[in-house]
Amino acid sequence: MQVLGTDATIDDHDDRVLGEEASVLEAAQQATGLAGWGSDQTFRIGLRKKIEDMLHMAPPQREALRQTLIGTLAIRLQVIEDGRREPAILSETIEQPLFIFGLPRSGTTYMHSLLALDPAARSPLVWESMHPSPPPVASTFATDPRIEQTREELKAIDAMAPGFLEKHPMEPQDPTECEAFTTYHFNTIAIWASFPLPRYAAWIRSGAADGLFEWHRRMLQQYQWKGPRGRWTLKSPNHIFTLPALLAVYPDARLVQTHRDPLQTLPSNASLVHTMRAGMDPAASPHATGRDVVDMMADGIDLAMQARSDPSIHERILDIAYSDTVKDPIGTVRRIHAHFGLPFSDTHLRAIEARIEEDARNRTTPHKYSLEDFGMSAENITARFAEYRKRFAAFIS
Secondary structure (H helix, E strand, O other): OEEEOOOEEEOOOOHHHHHHHHHHHHHHHHHHOOOOOOOOOOHHHHHHHHHHHHOOOOHHHHHHHHHHHHHHHHHHHHHHHHHHHOHHHHHOOOOOOEEEEEOOOOOHHHHHHHHOOOOOEEOOEHHHHHOOOOOOOHHHOOOOOHHHHHHHHHHHHHHHOOOHHHHOOOOOOOEOOOHHHHHHHOOOOHHHHHOOOHHHHHHHHOOOOOOHHHHHHHHHHHHHOOOOOOEEEEEOHHHHHOHHHHHHHOOOOEEEEEEOOHHHHHHHHHHHHHHHHHHHOOOOOHHHHHHHHHHHHHHHHHHHHHHHOOHHHHOOEEEEEHHHHHHOHHHHHHHHHHHOOOOOOHHHHHHHHHHHHHHHHOOOOOOOOOOHHHOOOHHHHHHHOHHHHHHOHHHHO
């Protein structure tokens, strides 16, 4: 038995897994002309978990995932090479980042977008997260050709999974979530949203985090080195699984948890996940997706509550209700700034007001979904999330 990291093992006698791992690593090296994987090999834990699942897939899905792994590995190689060529990147310090986390569809994206409007804030953008190498440069940040490249790639994603951008609007210059770049460490629920990966999902649900936030910090260094600077303002539902690991790397982090009743968030999340899975496999089962979403998010919220049983973690977190975010977005942003002692400028206020007006002009038909669409039941969800709904009743009622 070969042990990698502190919280994951893999059977090294499974020649198929190790053989496929060697194959995708070699393919990425050939694609980039690079071979330096760096000293941190913990990315291979998640990679191998995905490969274990990949070997049980039908040929079309297996090849699609294989190509995704190769592309992801190629980007990791390029980022590591950037650090080798420019060691100053690795000296960048990341101070007091602000993290928003919570169940998917609980308002994390909207609140993140409003906080990111602060001129003093800095959030990773979609385009730089999809194409992080070479590092972005402040002087060309708004005109980088990767912006248009990303725009075309987003169109291709929406063509493959029709309805994705309607349910989860995204533009190249929008703020993006952390899994857009932690995917290069093979530890994110993002890939699980496109492929049913039971072994990998079980590993994520265990709270696995070897090397995760060391890589997270490395990516922020990549973006910050010559790119725009500001107070890092970040978000990801993925962080419900890994709060202790996050604080181990970012002990000065500011944390905001959003809350919304799982009876609303889970079918919405299942609808988005199923859109992605059906793009990869037209025969994907919506009921199977529903089960996967309930299991994943129930375990994730349990891990977050377990972490918050530690007073030193609990006291670091500001809780925000989805209803407050929707009904009083400006007041909610003010509350977050006041809680962490951050100034709230007139410029930021005007930017939020303009965003709210723009949203009102461009309002579209609401994303429709139901529990029954995905084989979910109110009784099961209420039981699975009973402790969460009780503990945070004031924020989800």
